[in-house]
Amino acid sequence: MQHWSCDRTAWLPVDACNYLVTPREDATHVTADQRLAALRTRLAAVGIDGMLVPRADEHLGEYVPASAERLAWLTGFTGSAGMAIVLRERAAIFTDGRYTLQVTQQTDPALWERRHLTEEPPAEWLRANAAGLRIGFDPWLYAEPALARFEAAGITLVPLETNPIDTAWADRPAPPGAPLIAHPTRFAGREAAEKRAELAATLSAAGQDAVVLADPASSAWLLNIRGQDVPFTPLALAFAIAKSSGAVDLFIDPDRADAETRAHLGNAVRLRPRGEFLAALDALGGQRVRIDPDATPAAIARHLRAAGAVLHLAEDPCRMPRACKNATEQAGARNAHHRDGAAMVRFLAWFTATAPGGALTEISAAEALLAERAKDPMFRGESFPAIAGSGPHGAIVHYRVSPESNRAIAPDEVFLLDSGGQYADGTTDITRTLWTGPGPAPALLRARATRVLRGHIALASLCFPEGVAGPHLDAIARRPLWDAGEDFDHGTGHGVGSYLSVHEGPVAFSRAARPVPLREGMILSDEPGFYAVGEYGIRLENLILVRRAERPGANRPFLDFETLTLAPFDRALIEPALLTPAERCWLDGYHARVLAEIGPLLDAPTLAWLDTACAPL
Structure with a gap:
């Protein structure tokens, strides 16, 4: 996602003031080794020895818009979790067990060392290969606790005002801009006003004036809204500041909400352009502000401290009610x-x-x-x-x-x-x-x-x-x-x-x-x-x-648990002799339920198939 047009020079190292003017390469026929070389050139120009490249956006979510797929652009790896570390002479990509095979298929072994995210954590790799080096990072893509693990690896972390990958990515997609969508109470179960009042009471009881919500799922749940900004998850990418008064500022292009959605949000929810977000953080100076340390970009936490806000570190108050x-x-x-x-x-x-x-x-x-x-x-x-x-x-x-x-x-x-x-x-x-x-x-x-x-x-x-x-x-x-x-x-x-x-x-x-x-x-x-x-x-x-x-x-x-999913298991892969009587009873009962509840929704031939598929073992 593109960064905003507001001033972030507080993040810029003194010796990095001119590196952002480097012209972008032509996107045509840019190879994997050229992309890696382009990043290294930018890092060397500002005296940085390496960089952390997570798969993340400014909201630290699992699914990110095309404009934030920096890890995929740099490495070719398209999995939903992973990170890369680029040094001047070495580069490594880290994935977990879900992607062990995928990463070998999508990345060039001549460019990237493949490492297991949990068996050889990135911080340990840095400790062994980058001790004493200056390693750059984008403070909008990491929460502070995650950065603390890297700081303990004996490196010097250097926050960058603008991500250097963005200057090299010539054909980078535009940030998303789909309309906001109202999520009706008949599906949400509770009015947004009720949720806001409950959140306001939580803040007041804790002696907090406001909470900054970086997770768009929290804004979606709190305000009963949905969006289309990322694949597969109906989110509108926005930051929010909810106050102990019950009012909420939602930072998203106001033009993305039509009259019906504005009416759904009500007068207590103010839509503000994303470009006003940092100024709104400045306005919280002197106030007691809650943030979830694990779900908030380091850039936000440090900006609030610089503004004079008193930070209360606690879990996102929308997270548990949403779950x-x-x-x-x-x-x-x-x-x-x-x-x-x-x-x-x-x-x-x-x-x-x-x-x-x-x-x-x-x-x-x-x-x-x-x-x-x-x-x-x-x-x-x-x-x-x-x-x-x-x-x-x-x-x-x-x-x-x-x-x-x-x-x-x-x-x-x-x-x-x-x-x-x-x-x-x-x-x-x-x-x-x-x-x-x-x-x-x-x-x-x-x-x-x-x-x-x-x-x-x-x-x-x-x-x-x-x-x-x-x-x-x-x-x-x-x-x-x-x-x-x-x-x-x-x-x-x-x-x-x-x-x-x-x-x-x-x-x-x-x-x-x-x-x-x-x-x-x-x-x-x-x-x-x-x-x-x-x-x-x-x-x-x-x-x-x-x-x-x-x-x-x-x-x-x-x-205990109620099983929600209703579809038969393939009998061709079941060895009944290996099941205990209790397990057979559970499976037969589950299949009987599938037949009883799904059968009425089917045509006659499909129902006949399901009757056979769900027959008792």
Whole structure:
């Protein structure tokens, strides 16, 4: 995203005052090595030894607009998480286990060392390779706690007033400018005025005058608005300042809101151009201002301090209320999953009949499912790029098919399809692993797929005491795989929004996640997997809703999960003998529910297929 036209010279090193006038290169035929060389030239011109290049925008979100895809422009890597470090003679790119294979396919090994984000953290790499060097960074793309980890690596961090990649990126896309969209109360469940009043009371009780909201999902939830600024997530990229009076300043081009949306926002919400944001921060001097240190760019925190504001570091006050869906949002999620389930079953029936012929490709299969979802008038788009991986591509955890990588789906192999939809009343995410037939699946494959299914069932059927957090439950879904000496290199599940991001904090089933206790109304994914590199991938995913559990005689409150996703698991990949009686009971009950709730939404031939797919084991 383009930076604003306001003065940011406080960030500019004294010896860097002239480097921004370097002319941009012609975008035509600029190769990967030329892009890396162009960045190094700019860094050397201002006495900087290297630079941190995250995949991030000024809102620190997972999905970023095309204008903020700096990491992809520089390296060629298009995954949703990662970062690069560029030094004068070396450069490294860091990704997690989801992208181990993808990064090797998309980056040049002559230019980029590939490193694992958790096994060899970037700070440790800097400590070993850049001690004592001056390393530049864009302060709008990092939160202060993230920078502290780099500062501890024995380097000197140098904030840059303008990102030097932006001066080299000649054909950089324009920043987004789609209209704001009102999110009706019939889907949101609560009036925005009620939410603003509740937030104002929270601030007043904490002795805080205002909160700066850098996460556009918080503005979306608080004001009941949505947008179209980034792919797959209905966000309008904006900063907000909410005050203890209940008033909110939303920093976005006012022309992006029509009369209906302005009326929806009301008089207490003032639309202000983005270019006024820094001046608004200056106006908070002397006031007590709350910011979430992990969700706020360092540029904002340091600007507030320079203005004389007293910072209160605390979690974004919209984050937890947004994660705990109200009754209306829960009902919307159920309704969205019913319609999504019908689309998925129509696809599965078609795929089962078509795949053995060998005429399908990854792209044609993904397009067929998208076409089924698009029949729903409430469908607003995919919730992420569909992961359609046949054979060895299924072992690439976050594989993204392209015309260049598109692979035919062969008979008698594994096809992994991870996809989701954005609907006006909810967000979906489902993964099914399918055997293409016509022959039977090999015994080892069935055993591995059944262990993944057992892990899925173990988590979905769990009843646990209130206060337990996601990291405490991650191992439960891994136990059947661990018993066989197997594991998977990603978290077991993530939070999901209500017609918002398919990846929503603050909860997750992951060893790396913060131990945030699960609460009623939270929606998470349950998606254990197994990946045989070069052969196939297995992942089975449903979304689950945290609810109050009925436990007579319990000495404390308990919680359990309601499964939202409704689509059958592929029987060709299930080995019934490996399931315990309780697991068989759960699976038969789940399939009976799928048939009862999705069946009435189907035509007769598809219903006949579903009846067979959901028959008891």
